Amino acid sequence: MKFHLSLATTLLLATEGLSIRTCGSNHPPTELIEKAILFRAMSKFKPGPNSKPVEEDPVPRKQVVPLHIHNVFINATRDQGYITHEDVQNQFKVLNDNFLSTGVSFDLKTVTHTEDRAWAMASRGSTAEINMKKTLRKGGYADLNIYIRPLRSGLLGYCTFPEDIVKGSDKFFLDGCDVLFSSVPGGSTTYYDEGKTATHEVGHWFGLFHTFQGGCSGGDLVDDTPAEGSPTNGCPIGKDTCKGDLYPGLDPIHNYMDYSYDACMNEFTDGQRVRLYQMWDQYRLQHGSTNRTVTRTSMH
Ligand SMILES: [Zn+2]
Numbered sequence: 001m002k003f004h005l006s007l008a009t010t011l012l013l014a015t016e017g018l019s020i021r022t023c024g025s026n027h028p029p030t031e032l033i034e035k036a037i038l039f040r041a042m043s044k045f046k047p048g049p050n051s052k053p054v055e056e057d058p059v060p061r062k063q064v065v066p067l068h069i070h071n072v073f074i075n076a077t078r079d080q081g082y083i084t085h086e087d088v089q090n091q092f093k094v095l096n097d098n099f100l101s102t103g104v105s106f107d108l109k110t111v112t113h114t115e116d117r118a119w120a121m122a123s124r125g126s127t128a129e130i131n132m133k134k135t136l137r138k139g140g141y142a143d144l145n146i147y148i149r150p151l152r153s154g155l156l157g158y159c160t161f162p163e164d165i166v167k168g169s170d171k172f173f174l175d176g177c178d179v180l181f182s183s184v185p186g187g188s189t190t191y192y193d194e195g196k197t198a199t200h201e202v203g204h205w206f207g208l209f210h211t212f213q214g215g216c217s218g219g220d221l222v223d224d225t226p227a228e229g230s231p232t233n234g235c236p237i238g239k240d241t242c243k244g245d246l247y248p249g250l251d252p253i254h255n256y257m258d259y260s261y262d263a264c265m266n267e268f269t270d271g272q273r274v275r276l277y278q279m280w281d282q283y284r285l286q287h288g289s290t291n292r293t294v295t296r297t298s299m300h
Contacts, residue, residue, distance in 0.1 A: 024158030
């Protein structure tokens, strides 16, 4: 009976909505925070009118990332975690559209559908989660695996951050993103139904933090992300939690790495784009095939 109550609560949240975006990736590894502080200290870019980090990024960069989408469901109905082939394709398209400005694109290599109640409901850090991912995970550390499933605890999603890993370790198998099934485009989670939960989570996979991560004085450790003292709920135009000369600009409520409604999110900053590649080069590039996945194009 206890299990059924828990399940009912989860599915209620999935179909009726959440009081605020709930992401489980609130604690980047210390190593990654230190790396972000180092990258920021090295930055020649300082915030200001019309400033852009062009010196660090002289040519537009592109990166193709192999993508594997795994749908894990309780049973093959839409309210029990199952998503259709069309849902997968729509989520894939949203990811590519949302990352277009960064030069990142995704190449959908694998789609799996698995009926397994324990895996579908597996909580983070559980034996069921590691069993699921040891069975389903595809590719190396430069391959993105997304598990679309019911989750637990009202979470919209969570994702691992990049780290120094050993291939074949539990950390390696756990690498990837978990996304609530009803957050896919046209899903049943009110306000979070355009597929941008996956975009937000994949931002973490690339090493981006929440825009409000360190509050007004720390933020996301990216120079051109305006300071933000608290997560955004909804789409409150004009929100400004960090005031004064030290904190120019309004809160970045339209940023994919805030907590706003899907309809409100539409941007990564230039600095986030640069950071994404810094983290990629540091942690994931060495695990990919250079010939296959990395291209640089000249502006001329
Ligand atoms: Zn998050």
